[in-house]
Amino acid sequence: MSIDKSKITVTQFVFTIVCFIESSAVLSSFSVGISGKDSWFTMIMGYLVFLILVFVISQIMRRYPDKTLIEINNEVFGNVLGRIISVFYIWFFVTLTSLNLLDTQVFASISIMTKTPPIVLMATFMVICVWALRNGISVMTRYMTVIGLLAFAITVFAFIIAFQKFHLSNLLPPMQQKPIVYVQASHIVSTIPFGEIIVFLMLTPNVSSSSKKYGRYILIGTLLGVISMLLVAIRDIGVLGETIKYFTVPSLETQRVSSISKIFSRLEVLYTIIFTALMYSKIVVLLYAATAAIAQFFKLKTYKNISLLIAALCIVYTLNLYDSGISHGLSGMLVVPFLWSFIEYILPILTLCVILIKSKFKKEGTENDAVRVNGKRGNLSLGPSLGN
Amino acid sequence: MLFALMASAAICLLDLPSAIRTKEKREITIVSILSALVIILCFLQAFGVNLPKLMTLINEFFMWLGIYYKM
Amino acid sequence: MSAKKITRRLLSVTAVVLIIAVLGGCWDKVELNAISIITGIGVDAIPDNPDLMNVTIQSANVKALSGPASGGGGGDGEAPFIINEEQSKSISEAITQIERRTSRSPFTHHNQIIVVGKDYCKNGIQSVVDTFLREDEMRVETSIVVADGTAREMLSVKTEIEKSASQWIPGMLASLNYNVGKVDVSVLDFASQILKPSGAAVIPLIKVEDTSLQKPMLKEKNAQQQEKKDEGEEKSGEEEKDEKKEAEEEKSEKKNGGEIETKTLSFVGFAVFKGPYFVGEMGVAEMKGYRWLNGDVTSTRVSLSVGSGTANVNVTNAKFKKKVRLDESGKLIADFSIIADAAVLESIGIDDTDIKRYTKVLTEVMSEQIKKEIEDCLEKAKELNADVFGFLNTLYEKHPKDYKRIEEKRDEVFKNMTLITDIKITIQDTGKLKKSILEKWWNDEH
Numbered sequence: 001m002s003i004d005k006s007k008i009t010v011t012q013f014v015f016t017i018v019c020f021i022e023s024s025a026v027l028s029s030f031s032v033g034i035s036g037k038d039s040w041f042t043m044i045m046g047y048l049v050f051l052i053l054v055f056v057i058s059q060i061m062r063r064y065p066d067k068t069l070i071e072i073n074n075e076v077f078g079n080v081l082g083r084i085i086s087v088f089y090i091w092f093f094v095t096l097t098s099l100n101l102l103d104t105q106v107f108a109s110i111s112i113m114t115k116t117p118p119i120v121l122m123a124t125f126m127v128i129c130v131w132a133l134r135n136g137i138s139v140m141t142r143y144m145t146v147i148g149l150l151a152f153a154i155t156v157f158a159f160i161i162a163f164q165k166f167h168l169s170n171l172l173p174p175m176q177q178k179p180i181v182y183v184q185a186s187h188i189v190s191t192i193p194f195g196e197i198i199v200f201l202m203l204t205p206n207v208s209s210s211s212k213k214y215g216r217y218i219l220i221g222t223l224l225g226v227i228s229m230l231l232v233a234i235r236d237i238g239v240l241g242e243t244i245k246y247f248t249v250p251s252l253e254t255q256r257v258s259s260i261s262k263i264f265s266r267l268e269v270l271y272t273i274i275f276t277a278l279m280y281s282k283i284v285v286l287l288y289a290a291t292a293a294i295a296q297f298f299k300l301k302t303y304k305n306i307s308l309l310i311a312a313l314c315i316v317y318t319l320n321l322y323d324s325g326i327s328h329g330l331s332g333m334l335v336v337p338f339l340w341s342f343i344e345y346i347l348p349i350l351t352l353c354v355i356l357i358k359s360k361f362k363k364e365g366t367e368n369d370a371v372r373v374n375g376k377r378g379n380l381s382l383g384p385s386l387g388n
Numbered sequence: 389m390l391f392a393l394m395a396s397a398a399i400c401l402l403d404l405p406s407a408i409r410t411k412e413k414r415e416i417t418i419v420s421i422l423s424a425l426v427i428i429l430c431f432l433q434a435f436g437v438n439l440p441k442l443m444t445l446i447n448e449f450f451m452w453l454g455i456y457y458k459m
Numbered sequence: 460m461s462a463k464k465i466t467r468r469l470l471s472v473t474a475v476v477l478i479i480a481v482l483g484g485c486w487d488k489v490e491l492n493a494i495s496i497i498t499g500i501g502v503d504a505i506p507d508n509p510d511l512m513n514v515t516i517q518s519a520n521v522k523a524l525s526g527p528a529s530g531g532g533g534g535d536g537e538a539p540f541i542i543n544e545e546q547s548k549s550i551s552e553a554i555t556q557i558e559r560r561t562s563r564s565p566f567t568h569h570n571q572i573i574v575v576g577k578d579y580c581k582n583g584i585q586s587v588v589d590t591f592l593r594e595d596e597m598r599v600e601t602s603i604v605v606a607d608g609t610a611r612e613m614l615s616v617k618t619e620i621e622k623s624a625s626q627w628i629p630g631m632l633a634s635l636n637y638n639v640g641k642v643d644v645s646v647l648d649f650a651s652q653i654l655k656p657s658g659a660a661v662i663p664l665i666k667v668e669d670t671s672l673q674k675p676m677l678k679e680k681n682a683q684q685q686e687k688k689d690e691g692e693e694k695s696g697e698e699e700k701d702e703k704k705e706a707e708e709e710k711s712e713k714k715n716g717g718e719i720e721t722k723t724l725s726f727v728g729f730a731v732f733k734g735p736y737f738v739g740e741m742g743v744a745e746m747k748g749y750r751w752l753n754g755d756v757t758s759t760r761v762s763l764s765v766g767s768g769t770a771n772v773n774v775t776n777a778k779f780k781k782k783v784r785l786d787e788s789g790k791l792i793a794d795f796s797i798i799a800d801a802a803v804l805e806s807i808g809i810d811d812t813d814i815k816r817y818t819k820v821l822t823e824v825m826s827e828q829i830k831k832e833i834e835d836c837l838e839k840a841k842e843l844n845a846d847v848f849g850f851l852n853t854l855y856e857k858h859p860k861d862y863k864r865i866e867e868k869r870d871e872v873f874k875n876m877t878l879i880t881d882i883k884i885t886i887q888d889t890g891k892l893k894k895s896i897l898e899k900w901w902n903d904e905h
Contacts, residue, residue, distance in 0.1 A: 095443070110595055116486040119391045124478050131474065170651075172856035184457045242654035243647065246592070257600045257647060298418045305407040305419050309426045312395040316429045320439040331447045334456045339446065402470075 004137045004292065004303065007208035012141040014221040015148040017200065020285060021225025022151050023100075023278035024193030025232040025251070030332040031192075035185035036245040037237045038174060040230055042182055046189025047226050053195060054222070056348045058215025061204055063355055065212045069201040070296040076354050085347060086297055092343045093199060093290035094310070097283060098318040101125065104279040105318070106325065111252060111272050122318060126311040129284045133291065133307045137206050140284050147277045148224075154274045155228050159235045161267065162258040166238040187337045194222065195344030202289040248329075287311065392434035396427045495519075495563035497554075498540065499625030501610025502587055503576035505546060512579060512586070514553035516543045516565065517614040517625055539622040542615050550590045567596045571625045573603040573646065574610035575662075580730060580737035588735060591646040599647040602629055605730035605737075607666040616667055616722040627724055628665060635726060640755030642726065653734050656855045656862065656869065659845035661729035661749070664740060670723045731845045739843040741836065748836025751797065751829060752848040754779035760804065763824045768808025770821060774884060776800045783853040785861045791876035793850050795833070796883070801825065803889040811894050818886040826882040837878055846873045 008016075035042045064072050069089055074082035105121045113121060132140045175182075197218060204214050236250045239257060244250050252268055259265035288303075291310045295303035322328040400423070407419035432439060450456055501515035523537040543561070545553040554565050573591065575584055591597045606613040613624050621627040632643040644662050652660035728742040729749065741749055750756050756777045763770045777799035784792050803821070811817040840847055851869055855862040865872045 099443075113487045114595070120486065123391055123394070127474055127478060169852070169856050173859040176859050180457075240647070241651040243592070243650050253599060253647075256598060257645075294422075300415055300418060301410055301412065305403050305410070305415070306422060308395075308403045309399050309419075309423050312399060312430055313426045315391070315395070316426070316433050316439075317442075319433060320441055321443045323441045323444050327444055327447070331443060334459070335447045335450045337457070338450060338455050 004206060006136045006138040006206065008138050008141050008203075008206050010207060010209050010217060012138075012144055013200075013203070013207045014217050014224075015144040016141050016203070016281065016285060017197065017218060017221025018148040018224045018228075019144050019151065019278055019281035020197070020200075021193055021222055022148065022155075022228045023275070023282040025155075025225075025229040030329070031185040031188040032233070032236070032250055033245055033329075034188065034333060035177070035181055037171060037242070038177060038182065039185065039244075040171075040233045040237065041174065042185035043189050043226065043229055043233055045182065045186035046194060047222070049186060049190040050194035050197075050222070051219075053197065053345060053348065054215055054218050056345075056352050057198070057201065057218060058213075059352055060348065060355065061201070061212070061214040063359070065214075066205045068205055068292065068296060069198075070293050072201070072351065076351055076358070083297065086293065088343055088347065089198075090290065090293045090297060092340075093202075093286060093293055094314060094317065095321075096196060096199070097286040097290050097314045098321055100279060100283050100286060101314060102318045102321060102328070104276070104283070107249065107252075107272075107275065107279075110249070111268065119315070119319070122315050125280070125283070126287075126315060128280065129287050130307050130311045132284050133288055134304050137203065137288065140288060144281055147274075147281055151274050151278055152224075152228055154270055155231050158255060158258065158267070158271065159231055161260050161264060162235050162239050162254055164260075165257055166235065167241065168238065170238050170241040171234070184333075184337075187341070188333065191337045191340035191344055192332065195340055197222065198344050198348060199286055199289040202292050203285070287314070290314070389434045392427075392430040395430045399423050399427060489564075489566070493563055494566040495541075495561055496521075497565050497567050497570050498623065499572045499574060499614050500550060500567075500570055501574040501576070501606070501614045502550065502579050502584075503609045503611055504579040504582065506578075508546075509582060511546050511548060512550075512553075513576075513611065514545050514547060514550055515574075515611045515614050516545075516554065516557055517541070517623060518543070518565070538617060540614075540625070542611075544611065549586055551594065567594075568598065570598065570601055572628050573601055574606050574613050574624070574628075574665075575603065576606050576610040577608070577664075577730070577737070579610075580605055580732075583735040583737075584732075585735045588646060588650055592650060599650075600645045602632055602643055603646055603649060604628055604632075604644075604663045604665045607664050607727060613665065613667055613724065616724070619670060619721055619723060624724060631724065631726060632663060638757065639759060640750045640757055641753070642755075649732075653732065655849070655852045656866075657846035657849055657851040657873075658734050659840075659847045660732050661741070661847050662732065663726055664728045664730045666725050666727045668723050668725050670721055729847075731840070731843050731847060733843075733845050738845055739839075741839055741847075744832075745836040745839045748832040748834070749847065751833050752795065752836060754781065756799075761801075761825055761828060763821065763828060765809045765820060765824050768806070770803060770807070770809055770824075771805035772801045772821065772825060772886070773804050774799050774801045774825075781850075781853060783850050783857065785854065785858070785865065789865055789872065791850060791854065791865075791872050793876060793878045794881070795878060796881040797829070798883045799885075800887045801884050802887055806889070806895055807897065809895075811889075814889075814893075821886055822884055825884055829882055829884075830880050833880055834878070841874050841876075844870055844874065850876060 031042055031046075032039045060072060064075065067075065070086045073086045073089070076082065077085055101122055104125060105118050108121050109116070109118060200218065207214070207217070209217075232251055236254045237244055239254045240247065240250055247253050252271060255268040255271040256266070258267060287307075287310065291303040291307050294310060295306060300306065322331065403419060404423055407416050410416070429439075495518045497516055497518050499515075499517035501517070503513040503515070505511050505513050518541045520537065520539050520541050523539045543557045545556045547553040547556060554567070558565060573587060575587060587603070591601060591603075592599055616624055618624060618627040621630060629643075635642040642663055644660070649660050649662065728740055728746050730737055731739050731741060747759070750759070754777075756774065758773060758775045761772050761774055763772060777797055780794075780796045782794040784794075786792055801822075809817065809820065837848075846852075851862070851873060854865075862869075
């Protein structure tokens with residue numbers, strides 16, 4: 001049973017996922033710093049690995065269509081173990097919210113508001129997110145379609161204006177690096193951002209769909225998002241060439257360099273605007289997931305009563321995540337893929353395994369019960385019919 | 389400091405009254421405890437107390453375990 | 460209206476006002492009259508001190524630019540720019556030091572040009588490249604040029620059409636890009652090039668020259684000075700002192716924005732770099748071959764000598780094909796072909812009665828000439844050991860396995876490479892004339 005009774009349409013759900021993935025296109029420097037001009041390839045590889053998670057999520061949702069992740073954990077693992085696992089997920093949601101808030105603040109500080117104190121940027125951003133959150137999930141996701149389409153349009157426009165500086169030779173030759181580079185970069189991409197889709201398990205009960213084909217919705221949403229990501233990656237590699245590995249935000253540099261004569265130049269402001277909108281869409285979903293998860297964990301009636309305090313907690317947490325930006329960058333490349341893999345892949349796979357084992361035992365148990373009750377096989381007078 | 393004060397004010401004026409209005413003892417208790425914890429954290433941050441950098445600690449733990457990609 | 464609704468409305472309005480106040484960027488506001496817009500940055504070497512650099516900052520002189528005389532120039536001789544100089548270890552440090560003696564904060568977002576003195580280049584331009592790629596305020600697409608002289612001199616001159624060198628140079632490079640072929644190099648372009656396998660790149664070489672009006676006057680002045688020397692007039696100590704004082708006064712006048720001589724800036728070739736280190740120059744003669752080999756020619760004029768006659772041809776619609784391969788012995792072979800159209804602009808002393816023979820002769824001579832230009836340029840590049848044409852890059856992109864074979868000795872491979880050119884130029888028209896009208900005077904002596 002969802003903690004928020006309001007419903008969202010399938011389109012809103014799909015575009016929320018699109019915005020969620022597109023926002024990460026702009027923060028590709030974790031994997032781009034490793035794979036350089038092969039990052040388009042590692043993106044595709046990462047997506048293929050992610051399809052495993054899509055299958056797992058869709059199977060879990062098929063069996064528990066009206067339950068959130070926290071409720072599923074309690075149902076599958078029992079009260080004690082379920083709550084322990086939920087603590088991991090809650091920590092994950094809160095950490096993700098803070099990390100994305102940190103990325104937004106750092107980007108804003110570098111590009112447009114260099115002198116504004118970070119706390120002011122974070123606080124005003126969170127005020128908007130909490131405002132949307134307190135109005136419910138339908139208000140939260142209302143603008144996702146517009147933002148998603150606008151972001152895609154700007155990506156295409158940016159690709160066109162960068163064409164003057166685009167050199168196809170910068171993409172050549174492909175696949176000349178050591179295999180470990182591709183493994184590492186694909187691993188990073190499969191966890192950041194694709195694996196983060198796990199948060200949508202907190203939203204799926206609110207989707208008003210008769211067919212409940214969540215796997216399909218997630219697949220469509222992520223596919224649209226990855227097309228956008230690939231466009232951005234190919235454009236950045238074609239424009240920046242060998243230097244792409246060295247920049248902290250390659251997409252921003254590409255936008256700075258792109259222009260149509262002197263009339264349309266300095267277009268990085270367009271990129272900054274859409275980036276802020278996309279990061280809003282990501283952070284509001286993460287904040288909802290974190291707040292709803294905590295509310296369900298403590299069995300509160302509504303998550304809205306703790307929205308502000310979770311937002312404040314996220315801000316304080318953001319200021320105490322890493323001791324420096326360099327540490328953050330290194331962590332994202334070297335350690336976080338393993339950490340996130342445990343929560344995004346191993347735990348859901350474990351959950352699905354337990355569900356399958358339990359349902360198998362349940363089937364056999366029900367069959368045996370039917371035999372014991374009637375003394376004869378196949379003669380069912382009590383319990384549900386299992387068919388002959 | 390300003391942020392800590394504003395956050396505390398927002399929590400006390402919006403979240404706590406909403407929780408109190410539900411008239412559920414459990415709800416009020418939990419929200420109050422969480423609010424108190426968050427307000428304390430905000431003020432600790434405001435007073436410049438060196439709070440532990442959680443992700444850095446986790447990083448170092450994983451590196452100690454040897455679970456990371458080598459540079 | 461209930462109390463709850465009123466409270467909610469008040470809170471919403473307060474939140475919106477707070478958000479607008481912050482997101483409007485008021486915190487980061489920078490008033491126009493509080494900034495000094497930097498339009499050009501120059502870096503020179505200091506002969507006695509290789510650890511320091513002489514950084515010249517050219518800023519817009521807003522007072523002079525917004526003066527009563529439209530079209531600028533300054534009725535009272537005030538320069539449209541201000542020059543500040545500082546000796547420091549880095550550009551950022553220089554800007555910080557200059558801040559201490561100006562009333563406005565330096566604003567580098569609108570910097571148009573980076574000028575690097577030739578002497579400074581010899582020690583490598585690492586500092587310039589790193590600063591402009593790394594610092595947030597600097598833009599990576601800023602054009603970079605090498606001054607055949609000092610950057611200080613280049614940024615201090617007043618130019619004829621534009622108000623300053625920082626406006627002239629980007630305009631000139633853009634015009635050359637459009638009319639001739641890609642000449643402009645940004646910091647990003649340079650960095651991308653030196654990171655590629657060949658590791659070589661070029662930067663436009665610009666020289667300060669006297670204007671065409673000044674040249675005869677200067678010639679006369681030099682002649683007078685030579686006469687005096689020849690007559691053996693010895694200057695007395697006092698006369699020498701007077702002359703020195705005059706020269707110094709002129710210099711300080713220039714520095715304080717007094718009457719500055721108008722000069723012109725010419726594009727005289729390319730400075731060739733291997734990595735961040737300057738290795739040599741390519742002059743105007745080699746430049747032509749460079750443009751052909753890079754496939755950068757949009758249109759160009761070729762002067763031909765055919766026997767005792769001359770012709771001038773405009774080559775357009777050029778299409779280039781470059782194929783690179785390694786033979787069994789590891790020798791690099793490049794097949795380069797040009798297919799282009801041409802139009803005759805001028806033709807004197809060449810028999811054009813038989814149009815087919817005429818065009819054949821012109822085509823042959825043109826092909827030979829272009830081939831020679833290409834070969835001369837390649838020889839120069841081999842001499843400098845700098846593959847500025849990207850043959851090694853093409854080999855790496857198209858045949859990475861072959862490249863890995865020769866990676867360790869790529870410099871040697873480039874030096875020993877063979878270039879096979881195939882030039883097919885078709886003369887499409889002979890201008891407005893079918894034949895020359897001056898035929899009967901060709902053999903006249905006058």
